[in-house]
Amino acid sequence: MRPSLRRALTFWRRSIQARVVVSTLVLSTVVITAVGWYLLRQTRDGLLENRVDSVLAESATEVRDAEVALAGAGTESDESKQLRELAEPLITRGETRGYGVVLAGPVDDRRRAADGVASFTPGLDLDRSIPASLEARLATVGAPLAWTYTHVEADDSADIPSGPGIVVGAQIQLPADGRTYAVYFLYPLDEQEETLGLVTQGLLTAAVVLLLLVAGLAWLVTRQVVTPVRLARRVAERLAAGRLQERLRVTGEDDLARLATSFNQMASNLQRQIRQLEELSRVQRRFVSDVSHELRTPLTTVRMAGDVLHDARGRFDPGTARAAELLQTELDRFETLLADLLEISRFDAGAAVLDVEELDLGDIVRRVVESTRPLAEQRGVRVAVVDADRPCLAEGDPRRVERVVRNLLTNAIDHAEVGGRDPGVVVLLGSDENAAAVAVRDYGVGLEPGESAMVFNRFWRSDPARARTSGGTGLGLSIALEDTHLHGGWLQAWGRPRRGAQFRLTLPRHAGGSLRRSPLPLEPADAESRHADEVLR
Amino acid sequence: MSEPSSDLATHGRVLVVDDDAALAEMLSIVLRQEGFDSRTVARGDDALEAFRGYKPDVVLLDLMLPGRDGIDVCKEIRGESGVPIVMLTAKGDTVDVVVGLESGADDYVVKPFKPKELIARIRARVRRHDGPEVEQQESLTIGEVHIDVDGHVVTRGVEPIALTPLEFDLLVCLARKPWQVFTREMLLEQVWGYRHAADTRLVNVHVQRLRSKVERDAEHPEVVVTVRGVGYKAGRA
Numbered sequence: 001m002r003p004s005l006r007r008a009l010t011f012w013r014r015s016i017q018a019r020v021v022v023s024t025l026v027l028s029t030v031v032i033t034a035v036g037w038y039l040l041r042q043t044r045d046g047l048l049e050n051r052v053d054s055v056l057a058e059s060a061t062e063v064r065d066a067e068v069a070l071a072g073a074g075t076e077s078d079e080s081k082q083l084r085e086l087a088e089p090l091i092t093r094g095e096t097r098g099y100g101v102v103l104a105g106p107v108d109d110r111r112r113a114a115d116g117v118a119s120f121t122p123g124l125d126l127d128r129s130i131p132a133s134l135e136a137r138l139a140t141v142g143a144p145l146a147w148t149y150t151h152v153e154a155d156d157s158a159d160i161p162s163g164p165g166i167v168v169g170a171q172i173q174l175p176a177d178g179r180t181y182a183v184y185f186l187y188p189l190d191e192q193e194e195t196l197g198l199v200t201q202g203l204l205t206a207a208v209v210l211l212l213l214v215a216g217l218a219w220l221v222t223r224q225v226v227t228p229v230r231l232a233r234r235v236a237e238r239l240a241a242g243r244l245q246e247r248l249r250v251t252g253e254d255d256l257a258r259l260a261t262s263f264n265q266m267a268s269n270l271q272r273q274i275r276q277l278e279e280l281s282r283v284q285r286r287f288v289s290d291v292s293h294e295l296r297t298p299l300t301t302v303r304m305a306g307d308v309l310h311d312a313r314g315r316f317d318p319g320t321a322r323a324a325e326l327l328q329t330e331l332d333r334f335e336t337l338l339a340d341l342l343e344i345s346r347f348d349a350g351a352a353v354l355d356v357e358e359l360d361l362g363d364i365v366r367r368v369v370e371s372t373r374p375l376a377e378q379r380g381v382r383v384a385v386v387d388a389d390r391p392c393l394a395e396g397d398p399r400r401v402e403r404v405v406r407n408l409l410t411n412a413i414d415h416a417e418v419g420g421r422d423p424g425v426v427v428l429l430g431s432d433e434n435a436a437a438v439a440v441r442d443y444g445v446g447l448e449p450g451e452s453a454m455v456f457n458r459f460w461r462s463d464p465a466r467a468r469t470s471g472g473t474g475l476g477l478s479i480a481l482e483d484t485h486l487h488g489g490w491l492q493a494w495g496r497p498r499r500g501a502q503f504r505l506t507l508p509r510h511a512g513g514s515l516r517r518s519p520l521p522l523e524p525a526d527a528e529s530r531h532a533d534e535v536l537r
Numbered sequence: 538m539s540e541p542s543s544d545l546a547t548h549g550r551v552l553v554v555d556d557d558a559a560l561a562e563m564l565s566i567v568l569r570q571e572g573f574d575s576r577t578v579a580r581g582d583d584a585l586e587a588f589r590g591y592k593p594d595v596v597l598l599d600l601m602l603p604g605r606d607g608i609d610v611c612k613e614i615r616g617e618s619g620v621p622i623v624m625l626t627a628k629g630d631t632v633d634v635v636v637g638l639e640s641g642a643d644d645y646v647v648k649p650f651k652p653k654e655l656i657a658r659i660r661a662r663v664r665r666h667d668g669p670e671v672e673q674q675e676s677l678t679i680g681e682v683h684i685d686v687d688g689h690v691v692t693r694g695v696e697p698i699a700l701t702p703l704e705f706d707l708l709v710c711l712a713r714k715p716w717q718v719f720t721r722e723m724l725l726e727q728v729w730g731y732r733h734a735a736d737t738r739l740v741n742v743h744v745q746r747l748r749s750k751v752e753r754d755a756e757h758p759e760v761v762v763t764v765r766g767v768g769y770k771a772g773r774a
Contacts, residue, residue: 296627296648301560304567304652335649358766 016229017222024218025211032207043199047192052147052166055099055187059168060145063183066090070175079176086172087119090183098188100124100152100160105181107139107171121186123158130167130184138169141180145170152186164189228256232263244271285349288342295338299331306331333473340475344458347482354397354486356511361392361401361436362429368405369427372413376425381416383409384423388519392429394436395511400483404491407476408440408503414472415444415501430519431509437520439504447495455493456481480505490515494522502527549594549663553577554584554610555625556603564597567652573659581605585613588620594663596622597655600637608640615641619701621662625650638742643703644729645739661730677712679771680760682751684712693751703728704747711761711771720768744769 087103094101102120129152137146152165165188171180238246248260310328313321346352416424428439454460459474484491495501506518551573555561561577568575578587581602600607624637624645675686683692691698706728721737748755759772
């Protein structure tokens with residue numbers, strides 16, 4: 001499609017005004033054409049009817065006058081002289097009054113008028129001007145006055161113009177030979193034609209003016225309706241863009257004004273609710289911050305006291321020493337739990353912010369593997385990293401991404417089968433031009449059907465009776481999911497009972513970019529079953 | 538205010554500014570065990586006076602204080618001394634940390650901290666603060682900035698620039714090896730003395746602060762240059 005055509009089509013699709021104006025124009029044209037055609041027909045018929053009436057009357061008078069003249073002429077026996085005497089005054093009067101006269105006959109000769117013509121107005125083309133049908137109707141003696149429409153053909157020497165006309169035929173009996181002759185009066189319709197032309201022109205002009213008027217009116221009326229709608233659209237767009245203070249101007253009390261009033265009310269309500277939500281969120285954040293401060297200070301004191309006791313436990317009796325140890329480990333857990341809870345409430349309050357920089361997932365994975373080595377060794381699980389052939393670059397918050405990877409890895413180490421296959425945990429790296437991904441595969445108890453969606457729920461545990469080794473808070477994967485969403489990434493889980501599980505983190509290559517596919521499959525290559533479990537986005 | 542410990546063989550003197558009595562007392566106990574002399578102040582508006590009277594080697598400063606905000610106290614102390622200030626903050630949020638560091642603190646620990654971590658940081662600061670100086674005339678130049686390492690004097694032209702010891706250390710560290718690009722982790726280790734990567738935001742904030750003092754235009758730095766994706770290096774001499 002050519003661009004200009006596409007632009008025109010777009011304009012057509014987008015502009016109500018254009019559509020209304022064009023459709024009004026089309027409908028008006030149809031109506032005006034029909035009305036005009038009907039009017040013209042009526043005018044023509046009226047004009048012709050009038051003319052026919054007058055020419056018939058005139059012809060009848062002429063014929064009667066001629067018959068009277070013939071009767072008064074006495075007993076002339078030369079029929080050609082008498083014919084001439086009959087024709088001449090008729091032709092002369094015809095020339096002055098603007099019609100043609102043809103005297104033909106006699107009618108019982110069965111000849112065409114043009115052949116048996118006695119006399120006629122000079123310059124007429126008799127054969128074409130007088131229709132054969134009319135001649136036929138006058139062929140019998142005693143036929144009444146007859147008329148028909150014709151096309152008068154005359155050359156330049158004639159006094160009557162060529163063009164449509166009426167021909168009236170009558171019979172006259174010549175006393176000289178007692179035979180009946182036909183007289184034809186040819187009345188041109190040029191005046192009527194001219195009148196009709198004028199009327200047509202007038203009607204056409206009127207139609208064009210009317211159409212322009214209708215188009216202009218339609219344009220004006222739609223403009224009155226469309227302009228406020230366009231304004232409303234613009235204001236709505238600005239509102240949607242977050243400029244909540246934008247309002248429509250209300251003028252008058254018509255429907256559009258009421259639309260504007262309702263629109264403004266809607267905007268005000270929205271603004272108020274958003275303000276309320278913002279206020280709530282602010283209060284929530286404030287609360288989190290206060291709780292954080294209030295809880296942390298005493299915890300610090302307890303922590304330090306615990307440390308002092310722990311350091312001195314060598315001097316205690318075994319029971320008290322063990323108590324100091326338990327105090328220490330449980331304080332660690334309490335601290336982690338508090339930190340996780342605060343982090344979650346920060347996400348809930350929408351207070352979490354990203355410090356984005358360019359990072360290599362490979363570096364982060366190696367760092368996390370290194371830092372979780374003690375835990376892995378304690379569990380007797382070896383962690384293997386399968387590197388991608390190129391760096392896994394992405395833009396993200398290194399602190400958060402590292403936390404996600406650490407969560408996935410400690411989770412996998414925690415769930416890996418002790419003394420099972422080696423390596424017990426495999427970390428896969430992958431990247432393409434749009435995304436970077438890391439997948440953590442373990443060969444532990446795996447996930448029951450449907451559990452891959454639940455693993456990200458807060459405080460969810462696959463088996464409540466299972467021993468906790470790493471002391472996870474139950475919030476790790478929820479935080480990981482929130483961290484991932486903050487990056488616009490995916491965190492998904494795959495699992496099969498007794499075949500292990502795989503968690504895959506996919507991050508867009510550039511901050512704010514959107515993901516369409518991950519460089520790594522969610523279902524591991526060594527999965528025996530065909531179909532992946534539900535997928536969490 | 539508690540009386541300073543009478544133990545004379547101390548590693549240094551620590552002023553603790555915290556309104557929480559239990560925590561302050563606990564801090565004193567731990568500090569004494571580690572061989573530091575300490576004094577505690579509970580109100581922000583008493584802090585400056587105590588600082589002048591006590592002349593500590595390190596200040597531990599809580600951010601939320603009655604009387605006067607920790608940030609203001611930090612600015613006041615920084616106004617008259619380059620003494621190392623370690624903030625104690627209950628908020629781990631980036632904004633709070635950055636505001637604290639920008640007001641002049643050298644370092645921060647987030648509550649709840651492990652006592653050993655705090656002691657390690659105090660030691661690092663004290664050691665830096667009056668560590669043995671190199672016994673030779675050493676002077677360095679980056680761009681228009683001239684550094685007299687022994688005299689702890691930094692000048693641009695004839696105009697002296699006042700730097701805190703930490704900022705001074707940071708500048709000297711960069712200036713001694715102008716050919717090398719330092720990652721944030723390297724700077725944390727060499728300037729702050731932290732083995733394990735702490736928060737690299739420390740470096741970012743201190744570089745900003747240093748730039749605001751030594752650069753003609755902090756937006757277009759010529760003395761401390763950012764190497765994108767890696768870290769910082771000294772500008773051309």
